[in-house]
Amino acid sequence: MNNMRMLAEEEENDDGTEVTWEDQQRINTFSKLNTRLRSIEERLEELKQEKEALDDLATELELTDEDESVLYKIGESFLHLPQSRAMKRLEKDQAVLSAQVLDLSAGAEQCEKEMKELKVTLYARFGRAINLDE
Numbered sequence: 001m002n003n004m005r006m007l008a009e010e011e012e013n014d015d016g017t018e019v020t021w022e023d024q025q026r027i028n029t030f031s032k033l034n035t036r037l038r039s040i041e042e043r044l045e046e047l048k049q050e051k052e053a054l055d056d057l058a059t060e061l062e063l064t065d066e067d068e069s070v071l072y073k074i075g076e077s078f079l080h081l082p083q084s085r086a087m088k089r090l091e092k093d094q095a096v097l098s099a100q101v102l103d104l105s106a107g108a109e110q111c112e113k114e115m116k117e118l119k120v121t122l123y124a125r126f127g128r129a130i131n132l133d134e
Contacts, residue, residue, distance in 0.1 A: 017126055030118045030132060037111040044104050047097060054094050061087055 019027075064070060064083050071078045072086045081089065119132050 017129060023122070023125060026118055026122055027130075030115060030122065033111045033115045033118070037108055037115070040104050040108045040111065044101065044108070047101050047104065051094070051097050051101070054090060054097065058087075058090055058094070061090060 061070065061083060066083050068083050069080045070083055070086045072081045072089060074089075115132075122130055122132060
């Protein structure tokens with residue numbers, strides 16, 4: 001079983017590229033951006049699920065009578081609100097959620113852009129000696 005190899009022989013040879021302080025800073029920055037991007041993607045997924053729930057709630061509220069009082073969750077509490085007021089509150093909550101999604105999407109795009117620039121620089125310097133893909 002000694003002939004089992006992880007890398008091909010030509011890939012195994014170290015070309016002796018020295019990692020400078022600047023290179024290490026670029027690698028660290030890439031790692032931080034990657035972590036931030038994963039965090040943003042997780043939060044975006046949570047917000048999309050919340051948006052779906054609010055959309056479902058809007059459909060349900062449209063089916064209720066206008067003079068009927070509904071329970072509306074604000075924070076950790078439920079309040080009795082008239083249907084029209086609950087609809088206004090829901091529209092406001094949906095607008096806030098949409099703004100958050102847009103902000104996070106812009107942040108994710110910025111992270112991806114910076115990561116792409118760093119990949120080009122680092123791959124140009126280290127070639128196959130560095131792996132920046134997941």
